[in-house]
Amino acid sequence: MIRELADSETREEVDDCYLIVDDLDYNAKIRDNKLKTKELVSEDKGFEAWTSQTHRSADSVPAPLESIYEALKLDRLHSKKSFSLTDALKGLDDHDGARAVQVTKRRRRFTLGDLRAEVTDVEIHTTGEVVRTLSIEGDDLRALVKLRKALGLKGESNTAVHQYIDDHRHPDESSS
Numbered sequence: 340m341i342r343e344l345a346d347s348e349t350r351e352e353v354d355d356c357y358l359i360v361d362d363l364d365y366n367a368k369i370r371d372n373k374l375k376t377k378e379l380v381s382e383d384k385g386f387e388a389w390t391s392q393t394h395r396s397a398d399s400v401p402a403p404l405e406s407i408y409e410a411l412k413l414d415r416l417h418s419k420k421s422f423s424l425t426d427a428l429k430g431l432d433d434h435d436g437a438r439a440v441q442v443t444k445r446r447r448r449f450t451l452g453d454l455r456a457e458v459t460d461v462e463i464h465t466t467g468e469v470v471r472t473l474s475i476e477g478d479d480l481r482a483l484v485k486l487r488k489a490l491g492l493k494g495e496s497n498t499a500v501h502q503y504i505d506d507h508r509h510p511d512e513s514s515s
Contacts, residue, residue, distance in 0.1 A: 345449035358437040407437045
C-alpha cells in the first residue's frame with residue numbers, strides 16, 4: 340500500500356551494532372565506525388520524537404552511555420589510531436551496562452508528499468530472526484495520523500527497534 344501511495348522509493352542495506360542499555364529512552368548504535376545516539380523527547384498521539392546525534396568525543400555522549408563509550412574506546416574512531424569494532428566489542432563486559440547486538444537492515448524508503456515512510460527487514464545476527472518494521476515520519480501530525488489510519492494501523496503500539504531487540508532477547512543472552 341505504501342508503494343502505491345509513494346512518490347519515490349530508494350533501497351539500501353546497512354549493518355548496525357545496537358548497544359542496548361537499561362534506559363530504553365536511549366538508542367545507541369554504531370554504524371560505519373560512528374556512534375549515533377537517539378533520545379526519546381516526547382510522544383503525541385502515538386508518534387514519538389527522538390533527538391539524534393553522532394558523537395566525536397565522550398564529552399557529548401548522554402550520561403547513560405558515557406561508560407560504554409569509554410569501555411569501547413570509541414574515541415579511537417576519530418583519531419589516527421586503528422579501530423576494530425569486533426575487538427572493541429570483545430572488551431565490553433556485562434558491568435559496562437550495555438549489550439551489543441549486531442543486525443543487518445534491508446530497507447526501502449518512500450516519500451509520500453511531505454511524509455516519509457520506511458519499511459525495513461532487520462536481521463538480528465544472534466538469533467537469525469528477521470523482523471519487519473515500518474516507520475512513518477513527518478512534521479504534520481494530522482497527516483501522520485491520517486496515513487496511520489489509512490494503513491490500518493490505528494491503535495497499534497509503537498516499538499523502536501532497540502526496544503524490540505531487548506524484549507525478544509534470546510534466552511542464552513544475559514541481561515545488562
